[in-house]
Amino acid sequence: MASQSTGIQQLLAAEKRAAEKVSEARKRKARRLKQAKEEAQAEIDSYKQEREQQYRQHEANILGSKGDSEQRIDKETQIRLSELERDYNLNKEKAFAKLLTLVCDIKPQLHINYKPPM
Incomplete structure (x- = not known):
């Protein structure tokens, strides 16, 4: 055992x-x-x-960097604004003259639909 x-x-x-x-x-x-x-x-x-x-x-x-993008956009904006101002200065006299001509040179005439009374 x-x-x-x-x-x-x-x-x-x-x-x-x-x-x-x-x-x-x-x-x-x-x-x-x-x-x-x-x-x-x-x-x-x-x-x-x-x-x-x-x-x-x-x-x-x-x-590109964020600063580069901002500078590029600012430059493009300035160029576009200068172009618009140049165009404005070149054409303002012509536009003013045309406007005065349209307002001051009145040629009265009867309307095409007007029928005189009988």
Whole structure:
């Protein structure tokens, strides 16, 4: 009986060691998964930051800076305003003369639909 008791105790001890090894293996696996997730997240963040920087650089190359656009628009506006003012100054006398002619040179005539009374 003593040998059976010793065998059972050895079996229980072996089972306990096996359970501890399985538990330790699960903990190692969980640590490796956690570490892999952290490394993957760090890699994702690094890649995302790199792509955002490339996008900003590309955007700046294509569109130019905001200040450049504003300066270009202001310059174009000033050119257009000067052209309009020049055209106004060239044509204001002609327009005024034509307006005076239309207002002052009246040629009275009967309307085409007017029928004199019979």
